Amino acid sequence: MQGGGEAHGAGSADGELRKATGSDDCESGEKKEGDDFSDISDSELLSLQEAAESCDAYIEGEGLEMVDGVTSPGKIDATTSPEGQLHNSAGLSCSEMPGPPEVTQRKRKQESLNPLQKYHMRYLAVTDLCSQMWCEQQMVYKIEQPADLLPEKTAAMNEGSSIHLARELEVHDVVSVTTRNREDSWAIKCLNILAMIPVLQSGGRIREFPVFGELDGIFMVGVIDELAYSSSGELELRELKTRATPTLPRLAQKRTHELQVCVYKLLFDGMVSGVLQSECLIQILNLRPEQELGPEVKEHAIQSGLTVSTLKDIIELTFLNLTFSELPRIDSLKLEYCYQGDGAFLGCDIVNFKEKSVMEQVTFYLSFWKGQREIQGVDIEDTWKCRMCNYSNICEWRTQRTNTAPYRTMAKRLK
DNA sequence: ATTGCTGAAGGG
Structure with a gap:
């Protein structure tokens, strides 16, 4: 039996802050190729940060050279306790025994929950939709x-x-920041957005832009890989996909990539056009608006020149900035494929954004989470996916499909 | 608390 109903993820205590840097080469805009970013020491990080601060004012155009902060291990805050698992009664396999009344009751309640409630999820990630697809x-x-x-x-x-x-x-620093709770994490997300808005406004390029918003009644969260302006001045979203083989993906996989960037666009456009209210965000995520921010978070806010003390302050500031900065909506969506082996470029795709079709897909996938339809495994023509699936040996969908296959074969023969 | 909560994306 499945252990169903465990908390969704256990979570580390740290947040990552993206710092626009000027560093030394604010003017040169040179990029060092082939640097090994994986082992930059803390001291190096510090000196780079100092350099960045001393040249704070100019976040323009190409000059955005970025350097690294490596998340420091150790430092485990007393945040999320690892116990995370709620052992609800759904896993009890005592089908013959009626059991005590409260157990039956709980079981009944469990069965009436939709998947979102069952797995204690307040929101979905954009990539959840992709794996679902x-x-x-x-x-x-x-x-x-x-x-x-x-x-x-x-x-x-x-x-x-x-x-x-x-x-x-290549585009900015990443500094790891200790966060104590969800309020701190969302504050970091906001700080990142606040730092990236001016870069976008001045025509620069940014990476890892956080997006979120409500779609069809469910809160969604994601991170846009890259935003930049094309030569014709359009705001372009770029999503890099690295490949283990030097080949372009099959259609089934490409479709998930297409949905991913289309949903990013929906969320981003919603954010810059003020669709989401700050009260809404706080309410849906059940955040404490008056919660004082943690010391490290505050410190970084001050470094960014912000005087904020509570989560509410920073969220409101973020929403104001988003809506009053007159950022454009995303004009084009681009998927870029390259080979992991030698970095070779494999090709790219411009994704055609049709809002109606995207929303139809989103509605379909979300209807599962809302408990409006049964779970659905792969279509018969996609069973090749099962060969690389870890769960194919226990998959109920697969068993069911195997049992019905002969009839489908017959039907095909009869035309 | 008979209640609470999650870095997202990572590739197939």
């Missing part, structure tokens, strides 16, 4: 898997992460 059943197995038994990340994923980090560091 790949295989909804696989995504659920992953969520239900106890955290300590989760399959390790593949080599391709790790390689992808490090390539993305290296690219990010």
Whole structure:
């Protein structure tokens, strides 16, 4: 049986702050190729930061050279306790025994919960939708898997992460900040947005822009890989996909990438056009608006020239900046593919954004989370995905499909 | 608290 109903993730206590830097080469805008970013020491980080501060004023155009902060291990705050698992009664396999009344009651309640409630999720990540699109059943197995038994990340994923980090560091510093609670984490997110807005306004390029908002009644959170202006002055979203093989992805995979960037656009456009209210954010996420920010977070806010003391302050400031900065909506969506092996460019795609079609897809995927429809595994023609799935041996969808396959074959033969 | 909560993306 699945251990269903565990908390969604255990979470580290740290946040990451993106610092626009000028560093030494504010003017040169040179980029060092082939730097190894993985082992920059703390002292180096500090000196780079100082350099950045001394040249704070000019965040313009190309001069944005970025350097690194490596998240320091150790420093484990007394934040999320690892106990995270709520052992609800859903996993009880005593079907014959009626059990005490309160257990039956709890069980009934459990069954009436939608997946969002069942897994204690206040929001979804944009990439949750993408894995859902790949295989909804696989995504659920992953969520239900106890955290300590989760399959390790593949080599391709790790390689992808490090390539993305290296690219990010070309554009700005990453400084790790100790956060004490969710309020602190959201404050860091806001600080990052506040730092990136002026860069965008002055025509610069940014990476890892946080986006969020409500879509079809469900709160969604994501991070835009890259935003920049094209030669024709359009605001372009770029999503880099690194590949373990020097080939372009199959259609099934490309579709998930397309949905990802389309949802980013929906969220970003909503943010700059003031669709989301700050009270709404606070309420949906159940944040404490009057919560004093942690000392490290405050310190970074002050460094950015902000006088804020509570989460409410910083959220309101962020929302004001977003709506009054007259940032454009995203004009074009671009997927870029390159080979992990030698960095070779494999191709790129311009994604056609059709709001109606995107919303239809979003509505379909979200309807699962709302409990409006049954779970759905891969279509019969996509069963090749099962060959690389960790759960294929226990997959109920697969069993069910195998049992019905002969009929489908017959039907096909009969035309 | 008979209640609470999550870095997202990472690639197939």
